[in-house]
Amino acid sequence: MRTRTGFGLAAVASCLALATAVTVGRGGGGGAGPPLAPPKGPYAALGDSYTAGPRIPGRHGRPAGCERSDHNYPALVAARLGLRAAEFRDVSCSGAVMDDLSGPQSTDDGVNPAQLSAVTRATRLVTLGIGGNDIGFGELITTCVKTGVAYRLEQRIVGGAADGAPCRDRYAADGTDEVDGRIRTAGARLSGVLDDVRRRAPAARVYVVGYPAILPAAGTDCAALGLAPGDVNYLRAKERRLNAVLRERAQAAGVGYVDTYTPSTGRGACADPGVRWIEPLVPAAPAAPVHPNARGERGMAEAVLHALGVTS
Numbered sequence: 001m002r003t004r005t006g007f008g009l010a011a012v013a014s015c016l017a018l019a020t021a022v023t024v025g026r027g028g029g030g031g032a033g034p035p036l037a038p039p040k041g042p043y044a045a046l047g048d049s050y051t052a053g054p055r056i057p058g059r060h061g062r063p064a065g066c067e068r069s070d071h072n073y074p075a076l077v078a079a080r081l082g083l084r085a086a087e088f089r090d091v092s093c094s095g096a097v098m099d100d101l102s103g104p105q106s107t108d109d110g111v112n113p114a115q116l117s118a119v120t121r122a123t124r125l126v127t128l129g130i131g132g133n134d135i136g137f138g139e140l141i142t143t144c145v146k147t148g149v150a151y152r153l154e155q156r157i158v159g160g161a162a163d164g165a166p167c168r169d170r171y172a173a174d175g176t177d178e179v180d181g182r183i184r185t186a187g188a189r190l191s192g193v194l195d196d197v198r199r200r201a202p203a204a205r206v207y208v209v210g211y212p213a214i215l216p217a218a219g220t221d222c223a224a225l226g227l228a229p230g231d232v233n234y235l236r237a238k239e240r241r242l243n244a245v246l247r248e249r250a251q252a253a254g255v256g257y258v259d260t261y262t263p264s265t266g267r268g269a270c271a272d273p274g275v276r277w278i279e280p281l282v283p284a285a286p287a288a289p290v291h292p293n294a295r296g297e298r299g300m301a302e303a304v305l306h307a308l309g310v311t312s
Contacts, residue, residue: 038310039124039308040081041078042089043078043123044091044118044123044126045089045127046091046127046129047093047209048095048097048132049095052067052069053068053069054291055283057069061090065110066112069297075088076301077127077304078090080305091113092115093112095133098189100112101193102114119200119201119204120201121200124204124205125308126205128208129211132211135179135242151164167227167231168234183241183245187249194206194249194253198254205308207256208246208247208256208258209303210259210261212264212267212277213266214235216268225280240261243261258307264278267296269290275295277295278290
């Protein structure tokens with residue numbers, strides 16, 4: 001067991017000191033044909049920190065090290081569905097990787113049991129938000145912020161290309177992109193996880209929940225993350241590729257995919273505080289750096305509810 005923090009971004013803020021569209025597959029039987037009635041539970045919510053909602057008040061459940069919020073999207077979905085406490089199990093945990101679905105996860109404050117233990121033959125709804133930690137996205141952001149700060153400093157002193165991408169150059173040397181390889185590996189592992197979920201809960205509607213937009217939809221202006229201009233494009237492309245692979249694997253497994261990227265476009269970490277779903281390196285609202293705030297979790301909940309056929 002390894003100790004991790006959500007998306008590996010606990011150290012990201014210190015780097016600055018150095019200078020509702022939905023794509024749905026069958027979802028357990030909800031493809032072509034008449035719409036299915038919303039499930040009434042039991043509901044098992046699995047995932048990493050983007051599911052758990054670290055630092056969004058108030059903290060809920062054990063272990064405390066998972067930093068699970070009672071206002072994350074699973075809690076909001078369960079409330080809208082009218083589920084009783086006994087019909088809802090949120091086992092998401094900050095820092096989770098796919099290994100933590102089938103085995104216990106050690107956190108800074110307690111051990112989270114294998115998340116798949118919450119999925120049984122009685123389960124009727126499963127949401128799963130996973131993959132970011134498997135590709136090392138926190139480490140990727142941290143490295144890109146550090147190289148971005150150094151790049152901007154160098155630009156001020158000696159000048160040079162205005163559209164540099166030092167982080168991309170580090171990860172995509174010699175024509176081989178290391179991050180793309182990680183994404184392919186994560187996709188293959190997700191297929192095995194989804195097969196396991198379907199075996200454990202054959203009657204459940206299952207949805208893979210994608211990641212919301214972190215960066216602007218276009219352009220390279222994202223001062224709130226301290227990135228070099230070319231690396232804004234690079235990281236945007238990596239997140240889109242990860243979401244595309246999550247969607248492909250969900251559809252291949254015959255489960256649903258919830259697109260949270262489209263409704264969050266223009267609401268990433270570099271957007272105005274009044275509209276953004278994702279907080280920057282120095283959050284202005286209660287949330288972990290480069291993670292969803294309460295508005296973001298509400299937006300993700302709406303995307304899931306739309307997939308379930310629940311309207312306002």
